[in-house]
Each structure stands twice: as C-alpha cells, then as structure tokens.
Amino acid sequence: YLFRRIKMFNIAILGCGVVGSGVADILFDKQAELSKRFNQEVKLSKILDIKNMDGTPYAPYLVTEPAEVFDDPSIKLVVVTIGGLDLAADRCFAALRAGKHVVTSNKAVVAAYGRELTKLAYENNVRFLYEASVGGGIPIIRPMNICLSANDIYEIQGILNGTTNYMLTGMYKDKMSFDDILKDAQAKGYAEADPTADVDGFDAARKIAILSSIAYNGFVDFEDVKCIGIRNVIYADHELAATGGFAIKLIAGSKITEKGVRISVEPKLVSKSSMLAAVNSVYNAVLVRGSYTGDSLFYGQGAGKLATASAILGDIIEILEAPERQNLPAFVEKAATIVKDSQEKERFYVRVKAEFKDTESEELKSCINSVFGDNAVYLGYALSDNSTAAFITDYCSESEFNNKCEELANCSYVEAVTYTMRVAE
Ligand code: HSE
Numbered sequence: 173y174l175f176r177r178i179k180m181f182n183i184a185i186l187g188c189g190v191v192g193s194g195v196a197d198i199l200f201d202k203q204a205e206l207s208k209r210f211n212q213e214v215k216l217s218k219i220l221d222i223k224n225m226d227g228t229p230y231a232p233y234l235v236t237e238p239a240e241v242f243d244d245p246s247i248k249l250v251v252v253t254i255g256g257l258d259l260a261a262d263r264c265f266a267a268l269r270a271g272k273h274v275v276t277s278n279k280a281v282v283a284a285y286g287r288e289l290t291k292l293a294y295e296n297n298v299r300f301l302y303e304a305s306v307g308g309g310i311p312i313i314r315p316m317n318i319c320l321s322a323n324d325i326y327e328i329q330g331i332l333n334g335t336t337n338y339m340l341t342g343m344y345k346d347k348m349s350f351d352d353i354l355k356d357a358q359a360k361g362y363a364e365a366d367p368t369a370d371v372d373g374f375d376a377a378r379k380i381a382i383l384s385s386i387a388y389n390g391f392v393d394f395e396d397v398k399c400i401g402i403r404n405v406i407y408a409d410h411e412l413a414a415t416g417g418f419a420i421k422l423i424a425g426s427k428i429t430e431k432g433v434r435i436s437v438e439p440k441l442v443s444k445s446s447m448l449a450a451v452n453s454v455y456n457a458v459l460v461r462g463s464y465t466g467d468s469l470f471y472g473q474g475a476g477k478l479a480t481a482s483a484i485l486g487d488i489i490e491i492l493e494a495p496e497r498q499n500l501p502a503f504v505e506k507a508a509t510i511v512k513d514s515q516e517k518e519r520f521y522v523r524v525k526a527e528f529k530d531t532e533s534e535e536l537k538s539c540i541n542s543v544f545g546d547n548a549v550y551l552g553y554a555l556s557d558n559s560t561a562a563f564i565t566d567y568c569s570e571s572e573f574n575n576k577c578e579e580l581a582n583c584s585y586v587e588a589v590t591y592t593m594r595v596a597e
Pocket of ligand 1: 308332334335336362370375474475
C-alpha cells in the first residue's frame with residue numbers, strides 16, 4: 173500500500189465578533205474549494221473566545237484557553253479579529269512566536285506594532301498580513317505593496333472612515349446637526365457609544381499611517397498625524413461649499429514634500445469633479461497618485477462583516493500561495509521624516525459670522541477681496557443661517573492665511589472667523 177498523507181492547514185480565529193464570525197462563515201463556504209485549490213486540507217479548526225456560543229455554528233470550534241491554539245502544532249495560521257489594542261497585540265506576538273502565520277484586521281495593532289510584528293514574523297519564518305486593517309474589503313495594502321510598487325507614490329488621499337463619511341453625507345442630505353446625525357449613526361450601529369475614534373479622526377489616522385508607511389518606504393507613526401475631526405462642521409458649511417462646487421469630506425491624506433511627508437486627517441473641501449466627491453455614505457475610497465500610473469482610485473465597502481472578512485481570506489490565500497517569508501519592507505528599519513509646518517501654498521475655506529443686512533453682501537465681499545485679494549471667491553450667506561457667510565481664498569501659505577484672517581476680523585462687517593478648512597487639490 174502507498175499511503176499519501178494529506179497535508180493539513182488548520183486555521184484558528186481569535187475573537188469571534190462581527191469580523192471573526194464573518195471569516196468563519198466564509199471558511200465554511202470555501203473550505204472544500206480552497207482545499208482542492210491548494211491540494212491540502214484547509215479548514216477552520218478552533219475559535220478562541222470567552223463568549224457563550226451555544227446554538228451557533230461556531231460552538232463546535234470554541235476553545236477558551238489560548239494554549240489550545242498556541243500549543244497546537246496542527247494550527248498553521250491564526251486570524252486575530254480581537255478589537256482594542258493590548259490583548260490583540262499580545263495574541264499576535266504569541267502566535268508568531270509559536271511559529272504560526274498571523275492575519276489581522278486590527279488597525280490599532282498594525283499602526284502601533286506593525287514593524288515589530290513584521291520583523292518577528294520574518295525571524296520566525298512565517299508571515300504577518302493585514303489587508304483588512306485599512307479600507308475593509310477594498311484591496312489596497314497588497315496593490316500598494318506589489319502592483320503599484322514600481323511607482324514613486326507621491327500622494328494618497330483617502331476617505332477611510334465609513335462612520336464619518338455617513339455622517340457628513342447625511343448632515344448635508346437631511347440638513348442635520350452634528351448631534352442628530354451622530355445619534356442616527358449610533359442607532360444604525362455605525363458609530364460606537366464612544367464615537368471619539370471615528371469622529372475625531374483617530375481611526376482614519378491609523379489607517380493613513382499604515383498606508384503611508386508602505387507607500388513612502390519609511391515608518392509613519394500614527395501619533396504624528398495631525399488630526400482634526402468633524403465635530404465643528406455644520407450644515408451651512410455643506411450648503412456654502414456646494415455653492416462653490418465642492419463637497420466636504422474627512423480626508424486622510426499624505427504627500428511627499430521637499431522636506432518630508434506631510435500627513436493629516438481633516439475635513440476638506442473636495443471639488444465635485446473629483447472622484448472622491450462621489451464617495452457617499454459608509455463607502456470608503458483611496459486615491460493613490462503614482463509616478464507612472466497617475467491617479468488610481470480604490471473604492472468599496474470600508475467596513476462590515478463579510479467585506480472585511482473577504483480581505484482576511486485574501487491574506488489567507490496569499491499565505492497558502494506563498495507561505496515562505498518575504499523580504500522585509502523598508503518601513504521596518506527606516507522611519508519617514510514628518511513635516512509639521514508646511515509653507516506650501518493652499519486654498520482655504522473660511523466661514524465667518526457677519527451681521528446680515530440687505531445691502532451688506534456686496535460690502536462683505538469687497539472687504540474679503542481687499543484682504544484676501546481679487547481671486548478670493550465669495551460664496552455668500554447661508555440660506556439656512558443668515559449670519560453665516562463663507563469664501564474660498566486664493567493660494568496662500570498657512571502663516572499668510574492666519575495673518576489675513578486676523579486682518580479680516582478688523583473689518584466692521586465681520587464679527588468673527590468661525591471655522592476654516594483646507595481645499596483638497
Ligand atoms: N469605525 C470604522 C469606520 C470601522 O467607521 O470606518 C472600520 O474600520
């Protein structure tokens with residue numbers, strides 16, 4: 173008799189929440205197909221969680237002790253879909269140390285420990301992949317690592333947070349206040365009870381730091397990302413921006429400048445002719461500018477159970493295809509230089525509080541033009557609030573802009589400059 177031993181590729185999922193259960197569902201669907209394709213038995217073997225899962229399809233796989241995963245030599249790959257930072261990071265480190273491949277969707281872990289984990293995977297001759305950590309189901313990490321990597325990537329502009337994109341879209345469409353659209357987003361399960369990570373931009377900051385580290389071949393620390401959330405955007409801003417042909421989007425962006433990488437998350441005016449302006453509701457998109465490709469847009473579902481799980485499966489398939497270690501990416505050893513004060517010339521949107529009188533519109537306009545020059549574009553008063561007006565400046569540096577805003581406040585028609593945003597180019 174000739175015995176042919178069937179190779180086993182057992183997978184464990186740590187954390188069976190929204191994304192983890194999605195990975196299990198896809199594995200149930202696809203394990204026969206994957207086993208055939210890779211000529212080995214590819215299957216879900218264990219799920220580590222402390223929840224009671226009686227009556228669910230996940231119950232037969234449930235284990236509660238980490239050692240049951242880490243000390244099981246038949247488990248080749250560990251999917252870490254635990255939220256938060258410390259426990260999830262510990263589990264990634266432990267799995268790699270045990271010589272298992274790790275795939276995670278946890279961007280907090282990747283942003284904070286991506287370098288160490290990538291290095292540890294290399295040292296242990298396994299792989300650490302995280303396609304699902306940015307843009308949910310949108311392929312973006314692998315395209316940047318492989319497909320676009322002949323390019324010098326010089327700029328990324330992303331809508332990387334579905335919750336805030338839903339809120340900005342809804343605020344404009346339904347003329348809502350920030351508080352009301354936040355409650356709506358919470359009721360629909362997009363925003364969490366503590367909405368800080370989304371609305372203040374920290375979630376998007378981690379994602380743009382991860383993408384930028386890959387794109388610019390130097391580690392970008394998410395704590396260096398200048399972060400302005402959407403709390404101070406009001407309906408009148410959308411209305412006035414639309415008058416000028418712009419939409420307002422929370423843009424997680426980075427670009428190469430002469431002095432280094434400029435990186436921020438902030439609400440910006442995006443021209444309606446730009447592809448990003450058409451990205452609405454919970455959708456995400458990433459615009460990548462490369463030396464050979466020009467602009468490429470990646471668009472799709474940035475969150476959600478099966479879309480995010482799909483990206484995890486992509487990583488699992490990549491590991492089945494190429495389980496041997498790869499070259500270390502440049503960002504593991506080298507940090508990027510981050511530029512904090514830019515002297516780059518940009519355009520700004522300026523919202524002012526001004527007392528409305530019938531005749532005043534022309535006077536306010538001439539006051540704006542006298543301070544900001546003839547190319548400043550006056551957008552008028554908001555129909556929704558007749559003490560709020562806005563304009564868009566000509567190109568100027570941030571320091572010129574701040575000086576001119578002070579000068580404008582001296583104009584008798586202007587009570588105060590109440591909000592400003594950059595215009596995305
Ligand atoms: N809170 C995130 C978002 C989830 O709204 O986009 C996906 O990372």
